Ligand SMILES: Nc1ncnc2c1ncn2[C@@H]1O[C@H](COP(=O)(O)OP(=O)(O)O)[C@@H](O)[C@H]1O
């Protein structure tokens with residue numbers, strides 16, 4: 001019991017430290033920026049006294065430590081500042097753009113898992129065969145292709161040439177804002193409203209960016225699955241299972257795969273986190289109105305509050321997913337439990 | 338020595354000298370490696386790529402900055418093998434010079450990141466205790482960040498360009514190296530031969546430098562090679578998002594970014610640099626994969 | 638039940654061509670207890686696993702005859718093999734720490750073996766597992782059935798292994814160094830238990846070990862292997878009449894209480910043994 005409490009305390013402490021690091025790094029990046037935040041807010045030609053007053057209001061005349069304290073204080077109150085570009089609160093902006101990214105990443109990871117895991121298992125079971133080599137090349141290509149090239153190619157082929165898919169964006173102009181926002185996920189909201197044309201349109205728009213992201217993460221998932229499976233299949237307990245006269249399917253899925261499932265959950269959590277990042281480039285190409293696009297547009301406009309807010313949020317999700325992966329270990333692996 | 342004799346000497350089961358054993362080992366690794374067709378393909382492409390980058394001024398048919406506005410966005414022709422871009426510059430020449438930028442960035446990142454990560458990992462693993470806790474916490478903070486986004490924020494904060502892109506990539510690339518080196522160090526640290534070295538009175542610094550670090554190199558090299566492709570993609574992504582090398586630099590990602598608006602009609606213009614990135618990164622992946630099979634067979 | 642092996646050769650590809658790990662081994666076995674002794678790497682495990690066709694995928698096997706009760710193992714389909722494995726012949730491995738599936742409870746692993754051959758409900762299977770655990774003299778079978786392998790001691794783990802392999806009532810038990818990973822105090826106990834169960838059920842036993850006196854104590858016959866060959870095969874009682882220099886060497890290396898020696902002999906190997 002004591003060891004368990006100790007471990008919990010250790011986890012909590014390292015979590016706090018990581019969180020602190022996250023906040024510190026975003027603060028630090030915000031400070032090294034050569035752009036004067038005042039000019040960003042007030043413009044070049046504000047009168048001197050307004051400048052001075054705002055400087056005091058924002059605490060910019062204080063020493064850095066105090067400023068950092070203020071920054072943390074505001075964060076604790078959910079205040080990420082105001083976006084210069086949209087002049088909304090950054091939190092509002094994020095709440096608006098975030099569901100689009102989550103929708104994209106979630107569909108992508110589901111597709112990637114459903115394809116990648118069986119491929120990885122197959123490659124491991126048939127190690128060295130032609131099929132293993134084919135899977136290996138497909139996966140290596142997925143690792144090597146720049147995601148924006150894949151996205152551009154996809155648009156060129158499926159949209160411009162074959163005309164199978166609608167172009168960029170999240171929905172056709174005709175359906176834009178037609179249905180009430182319930183979850184923020186268009187694929188759900190449209191079904192909720194019973195607007196099946198819009199529902200179909202939402203999926204059609206989702207297919208390309210999700211497919212691009214799915215290929216990219218499928219490659220990683222399949223590769224890790226293969227490596228884990230090779231490891232598991234070399235275990236002595238596999239010999240035992242076979243010596244019991246079990247069928248190959250049962251040996252592979254119950255005994256070998258059962259042993260890697262927990263490790264695979266970790267990989268999936270990390271891949272999901274990676275997808276949020278891959279979304280930055282994909283969303284830019286597909287004009288997908290998600291957090292990634294919000295981030296890049298803010299970057300190009302030096303809208304630092306927005307950039308740091310989005311960075312912090314994605315960082316937090318990253319941390320949460322890491323934590324989840326850890327917790328999965330402790331919940332499902334009898335050796336750690 | 339005839340080839341047969343040489344081969345027998347190299348493959349001897351009972352080497353008579355240390356160098357024979359060492360060369361025999363290397364020869365066997367090479368035999369393993371060269372029997373892997375994919376890995377050899379990767380090696381050949383990487384070598385060609387390096388040659389192209391080094392000899393770019395000799396190989397390039399045109400000055401990469403030479404604008405020929407009358408001949409914009411041309412399809413590949415006998416005069417311009419890969420066509421021309423939106424300012425009528427020769428794409429092939431730009432790709433060749435772009436190889437210099439890309440490989441330069443990759444090398445710059447690797448030579449900072451690998452030694453740094455190795456040092457952090459070895460020190461943390463060897464000393465343990467507080468040093469370990471602090472170093473690994475810092476590592477965790479950097480690992481907790483989404484890499485691309487941290488790099489983007491960082492570059493945006495200083496100044497978009499090759500140098501800050503390299504710094505940003507390095508900043509987000511070192512943690513896995515530290516992790517790897519630490520894990521290796523932990524297994525080596527308790528080995529009997531380290532205890533023996535310690536008994537002879539060797540200092541900690543000497544043990545780390547002469548005995549532990551060299552043993553971490555194998556897996557580090559594999560990791561570096563595999564990472565090269567990730568770094569290439571990373572640099573290209575920064576360029577594509579306008580946060581890496583700036584135009585008119587012939588960096589491949591930047592080239593795509595500027596040519597992107599033409600891709601529905603003159604699709605070959607952004608496609609060429611895209612293919613260059615793909616081929617370069619695939620080559621490093623193939624090479625790294627093959628190296629791992631040979632140098633690090635336990636973690637295929 | 639009759640096992641026949643004639644001129645069994647097992648080789649692996651290596652950079653210098655095929656390297657032979659087992660070289661022309663022949664033996665036969667009925668419902669009796671055969672011991673196979675030899676140093677590490679002499680090919681004992683490969684020989685035993687060849688019988689169940691559980692060799693590493695890279696292994697190349699040839700034999701004049703390799704039969705289990707008239708079934709040609711070299712030609713049998715995978716399905717026929719599955720009818721032999723578990724149902725007619727069980728295999729016990731050296732270290733229960735690695736040989737048991739770490740994420741399944743002991744009970745579930747035994748029940749799985751039982752259910753695979755005797756079709757029954759999950760509940761019946763679990764009851765059978767608990768009965769089997771009692772048969773291998775585990776005092777608290779319910780608790781052990783619910784335990785994961787890492788929660789069991791080595792001796793316990795090996796009892797679970799035995800229970801699992803006996804679940805479908807096989808005719809032959811192959812035990813590959815079943816006690817090498819255990820404490821000396823538990824070794825004899827486990828061997829006695831195994832011997833007892835085998836005799837009571839009238840099963841055949843192949844006991845692999847590197848401990849010559851131990852094997853001769855528990856078995857009817859002993860085959861001595863060296864570098865992939867059987868160099869000598871004897872009735873257990875005739876150990877003192879061993880002919881081959883390797884067997885003699887093994888026996889001479891042992892310390893005895895009855896005839897204490899000042900210095901133990903060291904094995905000196907004759908390259909001719911390899912021929
Ligand atoms: N997967 C394998 N690949 C190559 N050689 C192997 C393999 N497995 C076993 N061998 C070779 O076969 C020899 C005999 O192995 P084994 O039957 O396990 O010996 P033991 O008598 O200790 O049980 C070993 O010395 C090894 O060289």
Ligand SMILES: [Mg+2]
Pocket residue numbers: 681682813814
């Ligand atoms: Mg063995």
